[in-house]
Amino acid sequence: MKINKIRKEVKLFCTILFCAILVVSTSCENFLEEDDVPRLTNDYYKTKQGILSGIDATYSYMRKQVGSEMTNVLTELGTDLMTGAAGTLSYPYNLYSATLSASDSKIYAFWENCYRAISVTNQVLAALPNVELEKGEYELYSAELKFLRSFYYFDLVQHFGRIPLVLEAVSEPKTDFKRASVADVYKQIITDLSYAVEHLRETASGDEHGKATKYSAAHLLAKVYLTRGSAVNDERGQQATDMDSTFYYAKQVVIDNHKYELVDNFADLWDFYNQGNSEIIFSVQFTQDKIYNAEGNLAHLYWCSVYDDIPGMQRDVANGRPYKFHRPTNKTMFELYDRQNDSRFYKSFKWVFYCNKPTNTLALGDTAIYYSLNPKKNREYKYTYFQWNKENPNDDNLHYPHLIKYMDPEREEKNTTQGSREWVRMRLGETYLIAAEAAGRKGDYATAADLINVIRQRAAWKDGETKIAQYWLEEGGAMNDTKSTYDKIKVTASDLQNNFVDFILDERGRELLGEYNRWEDLVRCEKLIEYVRKWNPDAKDNIQEYHKLRPIPQKHIDRLNPRRDDSEEQNPGYF
Numbered sequence: 001m002k003i004n005k006i007r008k009e010v011k012l013f014c015t016i017l018f019c020a021i022l023v024v025s026t027s028c029e030n031f032l033e034e035d036d037v038p039r040l041t042n043d044y045y046k047t048k049q050g051i052l053s054g055i056d057a058t059y060s061y062m063r064k065q066v067g068s069e070m071t072n073v074l075t076e077l078g079t080d081l082m083t084g085a086a087g088t089l090s091y092p093y094n095l096y097s098a099t100l101s102a103s104d105s106k107i108y109a110f111w112e113n114c115y116r117a118i119s120v121t122n123q124v125l126a127a128l129p130n131v132e133l134e135k136g137e138y139e140l141y142s143a144e145l146k147f148l149r150s151f152y153y154f155d156l157v158q159h160f161g162r163i164p165l166v167l168e169a170v171s172e173p174k175t176d177f178k179r180a181s182v183a184d185v186y187k188q189i190i191t192d193l194s195y196a197v198e199h200l201r202e203t204a205s206g207d208e209h210g211k212a213t214k215y216s217a218a219h220l221l222a223k224v225y226l227t228r229g230s231a232v233n234d235e236r237g238q239q240a241t242d243m244d245s246t247f248y249y250a251k252q253v254v255i256d257n258h259k260y261e262l263v264d265n266f267a268d269l270w271d272f273y274n275q276g277n278s279e280i281i282f283s284v285q286f287t288q289d290k291i292y293n294a295e296g297n298l299a300h301l302y303w304c305s306v307y308d309d310i311p312g313m314q315r316d317v318a319n320g321r322p323y324k325f326h327r328p329t330n331k332t333m334f335e336l337y338d339r340q341n342d343s344r345f346y347k348s349f350k351w352v353f354y355c356n357k358p359t360n361t362l363a364l365g366d367t368a369i370y371y372s373l374n375p376k377k378n379r380e381y382k383y384t385y386f387q388w389n390k391e392n393p394n395d396d397n398l399h400y401p402h403l404i405k406y407m408d409p410e411r412e413e414k415n416t417t418q419g420s421r422e423w424v425r426m427r428l429g430e431t432y433l434i435a436a437e438a439a440g441r442k443g444d445y446a447t448a449a450d451l452i453n454v455i456r457q458r459a460a461w462k463d464g465e466t467k468i469a470q471y472w473l474e475e476g477g478a479m480n481d482t483k484s485t486y487d488k489i490k491v492t493a494s495d496l497q498n499n500f501v502d503f504i505l506d507e508r509g510r511e512l513l514g515e516y517n518r519w520e521d522l523v524r525c526e527k528l529i530e531y532v533r534k535w536n537p538d539a540k541d542n543i544q545e546y547h548k549l550r551p552i553p554q555k556h557i558d559r560l561n562p563r564r565d566d567s568e569e570q571n572p573g574y575f
Helices: 006-026 042-046 048-067 069-075 105-130 137-160 182-199 214-229 242-257 299-303 330-335 344-348 428-441 445-459 500-512 518-524 528-535 554-559
Strands: 082-084 280-284 326-328 352-354 367-372 384-387 423-427
Touching: 042 048, 042 105, 048 069, 048 105, 048 137, 048 280, 048 423, 069 105, 069 299, 069 518, 105 137, 105 554, 137 182, 137 214, 137 518, 182 214, 214 242, 214 280, 214 423, 214 428, 214 518, 242 428, 330 528, 344 500, 423 428, 428 445, 428 500, 445 500, 500 518, 518 528
Parallel strands: 367 384
Antiparallel strands: 082 326, 280 423, 352 367
């Protein structure tokens, strides 16, 4: 990986140190406090190096945003596709229980991390006009900072709705924040990203690897327009032209420029040794060096089921640390995919574990665990056979096929939590789906079908490809069949005309399963309550309309002066 170059590591180390200083001196938490606190002066930013350090510091907040537990629980638990395993079954984000409240620590951590990053962007933007820079650098650095600011504000507005919209540098304690309208937040995000698309770099390689480009800004801008324009009952300031803008930035700016290419095989997209591949538009970078990696990418923890309690198996690096966190729902296992013809299903999960601790009956490399959605066949098994209990999925919250997108085989040892896999935040597969949804929402189902079929062609088993054994063992396919299945999953315009929103949500689920956007997708399409009640038995009894927003953290509210009524400061349902 390019990030583990010495020069990059030193730079990252400096960034982390700088970030730590900023956390103390300029965080949202601290500038809401009345007591005087140590803070950096604007003198720090009077040099180009100070500006670059500030930008790097803002990127560093992304590692915490996406690499820690808070984003996992806020975007995947309690949806139609994922529920809690043994370790998280009772989590309030999974059950929508009463403890999902304004005092929740992970919700506050999410809020705080975003505003700390925003605080840095505002300070550096304020300093930029007074720094001696070469031609074009002012526009580039401004664009990068505005991309970063919009990144965090987009996360915030999706989860909290009305939020403080802070656009100026705050260098003194401040307690009088007011919540802006959702429409105003979206307007500002679009303004920032439009500037970023115009002025950001074309490519990011070498020392700039992992930084924003005009295409990552365009992808994000398309998603912002799509999110705003998807609203029917919710008020997000939606405009009649939002889908046109979505299509323009996704299709004409990103796809048609051919800067990125889909990885031919869906499985290769998630190969640890194929990171930074041609499909990745923007990813958050980590490294294997613990000194520079802070907590690292912890995503590998959250998708592994228990396997080391089974004969023939012991915990190892390759199979992951069994954290028993996210568990698929019945919808994911039985309803979402064409399991025979759409290779994404079997390529997304680990179904077979091979013996790594020989027993009297199992040799090294023998099958030790086999997961199936179908009943056992009438024969003896040396290995442990797990049949998914469709009637009672909670019958076993420890053992289930686990998602392989975040496996990290280069961790130091079996119990290491620090991971180094990049976190893919934007990729071309999603860009196609964004453009397809925009076309479909405008009634152009033919164009939507064409774009979806690009994804479906990759999703199908290819001519000459050896299919997984489950193709014939479980799904009724012919043994040794190597024919393409594309014709079986190709869609037409007529397939999309009825219930298009439901179709595209499911297609996003198939393509983007576990990529930390499902809760946000359900909310933006105004489907959260309907889908959770239908598909998530753990959450269906508790979820209410107000759960489409998270509570404003109580720590933030308690620091406000003046403090307005709870109806003004807090989201409905949480006071």
